[in-house]
Amino acid sequence: MNRFTTGVLLMCLSATGFAVMPILAVFAHEGGANIATTLFLRFAFAGVFFYLCLRWNKRFQVSITKKQWAALFLCGGVIYALISTLYFASLNYISGSLATLMLYTYPIFVVILSGLIEKEVFPRKVIFSILLAFAGMTLVIGASYGAINTVGLLLAISASVGYAIHIVLMNRVVKQLPAFLTTGLVILFTALVQLMIGLTTGSLDFHFDTMAWASILGLTAASTILALLTFFAGLQLVGSTNASMLSMLEPILTIVLSVIILDESFTLLQMIGTLIVLFGAFVVVRNQSTKREIASS
Template structure:
């Protein structure tokens, strides 16, 4: 998303405008698909929870993250945000009684270390920037854990659609208040549409499916692949250089993901009475 956002900002769009368009376009597309497939919409408590996830938690995380960028380097803010797999694992164990195995802890810490190497140096910032960065990670962790609870009862597409609607409503109000600048070029609008479709509809739906099948902690750890993919795409399309440390960091993250995935497969097979040498194509994590 960072690559598309760069094109959008270069085309004259401001942050609030990009976020507004991101969620409005995503909400419209997903609502159309919901109506076309006649899927059941969330109701009652789950509906309110999902609207709160979008309108309060997702918006709060986004605003904390972008505000932190005004008081700290992009590398430090990104690293603080990627504390969320560790926080999800810790909070899930403390408040939701989710198992906290040694393998999972090692995988999470390895992914965090790999992320630090991948993001590189320039980790400087003011105290307020650090606090906002940690706040973004904490809010996102609560968002993921809340999603983990509601997704045991709701369809991932329906849940993601309601979250998008909640976020779109709040950012619409913010846009009316602040009146931000919108994209002024075809390339900027193309980037915004890509953010909405690829980085929001596809990414969020995939993440929600991951939470439902793997559990919140493991899905969060797997998502640390994002900075690796971002750096690879930036090198490919923007000709941005990358260092040996970033390659090492990416390898560590990939190793942590493979370790976590294989551990989940072994746990699922043992739970089903299948020898660990016969690994199925789909496995659930021990958090379930």
Template sequence: MLLAALAAAALGAEGIAAKLAYAGGANILTTLSLRFLLAAVMFWVSIVIFPVQWRLDRPTLVRLVALALGGQATTVLLLFYAFQHIPAAVAILFFYIYPAVVILLAALFLHEPLTRAKVGALALTFIGLLIILGFPMGSLDIRGIAAALLAALGNGVYLIGQNNLLKRLEPRTFNTWATTAIAPAFFLMALTSGNFSLAFNNQALLAILILALICTVLAYTAVAWGLRYIGASRLAIISTLEPAITTVLGFLVLGERLHPYQLLGGVLILVGVTWQQIRS
């Protein structure tokens, strides 16, 4: 549970660091390219210093690369596409349907029990998300809604596939190959679209380093080990802490407004997470 909460906290800093990178002159594809390149280098260095079995047979490698590109990389792109067409808070709200996707897929494919505790906790945490992020108001672009929902589905599939592969792979091995597959994919997209540029300031550089070290290496490591200990469905419920953490960090770092009702939403998420843990 602590590892899952640590992953949520690390990923909660993602939106803040991304905003700082963009404000410093870095564009989206350049930021993603450098983020995953630096993360891949850090994972390979860790394997050199603390050796593990990193060689994979061809079927496993193909499956891992397909999961990384079709799951994680596609999820990130869909979510950023959603941000372009609907408000970020609304996109995140639709995206966080993915814990429900994970719970259903885990029950179907991983034989994780679908308990009342999980369903109740999921309901509480989603109500908390509604309070923190606000109810969608006005007309919304269907393209943004579709992209956010597809991102939720992609992230759910990625977590289930990752959980399955981690039964046979050491977490660092999985994350090393996953980031190694994702980095060149984003580089190729940036280069072919003419969006790769190193014309950014030190603030953007620091933000990209935070994205690589905290939001990728630390977060992905905590997610992988968390999956091993508590399974996909329970980890997905605990991950709903992430928007609450992002809201608090936005207040502390960027000076964004923090309304009292958002604190209530955070409390509901904490209650839901704690309740499902105690019942489990």
């Protein structure tokens, strides 16, 4: 098996790990675990793992400026914690399929934010792709996943916008640091803030059943540690452009698994709308990734 094929398989494994996240979150909720406790335990367990990895590998022991520390805390302690809370909260109102699809509109918001901040003029195909993706979203929502809950929809879209802000900030301030290092620190800061919020509000509650504990451990192992490790390993083998495009498998896998495991309904019209959304996001991701690779070559 050559390097590229190995990288593709690793990226597919990563996408699968992320794809099961909403399903495991639903099981955790059904088992009695609330959002605050689920997120704290997920990031705390994963944070310990990444901390040990960072301590063990001297390659990641680099100098970090005060500005970078502040940005990492903002990205992890504030923005990523908020994104996670919004996304998991949306699962209480809408299906995991719809929540994941809305989250994966983030490349569109990244482009919009980058254009507003850097005054960048985008090619017509990118503008067309953005409009196409929003048209696909309208089709999916109109085709209706049953009666769509507006609150859940707004929570998922807000998580997508937050993720776009997270990416733009990380790219502007800490892009010169190793990706594994920034990811580990963001997770640690997220766990810390989730703990502080939980203790302040009294929302931490560890009285839930075995299914919830198993689901949280699954979120940690499959949807955090395994998904991130295989993503970074695959990224080194296939490059950022291919990695970005292969990551678009996640919402497709989430839909398929949700239909099989959670018995969610999914019509042909909804699938067409989903493919339109993903195609629009795919073109945007490919354009931005290719542009970055040309600029760095």
